[in-house]
Amino acid sequence: MATLYELAEQYKLLIDLLDTTEPDEIDESVNNAVDALDDKIQNKIDSIVKVIKEFKMLELARKEEAKRISERATHAKNVHARLISYLQEQILVVAPNTKKFKSDSFDIAIVKNGGLPPIEFDPDVQIPIGFCDTIQKPNNDRIRHHLNRGHVLKFAKFTERGTHVRIK
Numbered sequence: 001m002a003t004l005y006e007l008a009e010q011y012k013l014l015i016d017l018l019d020t021t022e023p024d025e026i027d028e029s030v031n032n033a034v035d036a037l038d039d040k041i042q043n044k045i046d047s048i049v050k051v052i053k054e055f056k057m058l059e060l061a062r063k064e065e066a067k068r069i070s071e072r073a074t075h076a077k078n079v080h081a082r083l084i085s086y087l088q089e090q091i092l093v094v095a096p097n098t099k100k101f102k103s104d105s106f107d108i109a110i111v112k113n114g115g116l117p118p119i120e121f122d123p124d125v126q127i128p129i130g131f132c133d134t135i136q137k138p139n140n141d142r143i144r145h146h147l148n149r150g151h152v153l154k155f156a157k158f159t160e161r162g163t164h165v166r167i168k
Contacts (some may be wrong), residue, residue: 004041007044009043
């Protein structure tokens, strides 16, 4: 079975042949060949669109499944955190002066968190600019506004919009 690329090449060759042929030399067999090639191209395009649609449906189904699994993972994470918190609270209630426990299966200890010490910010005091990072990014709306008004900007210009395939 020919690819769409091959069919397009055949179509171009046939058109080139017809372009160099005198109108009175074109017979019914040439017209039939053009029609047959048109049908093959149309069928090939239809088949490709069916595959495109199938993969779009597959994408949506997989995104939905990923969302469902992500929600279940988040739920498991929340239950895990709540159980850890519950265990710590109960240990502190039952044995406030004991930080280590042994069971048949586990060694349990309440320990200080590692890493850098946490920082608490006073919401009533503004942080000096020297202690802040500044991230500079282009304001596309402002740039577009100036370009629309005819201003020439050395760092930006409008370009042609791209194209895409729309399937209905």
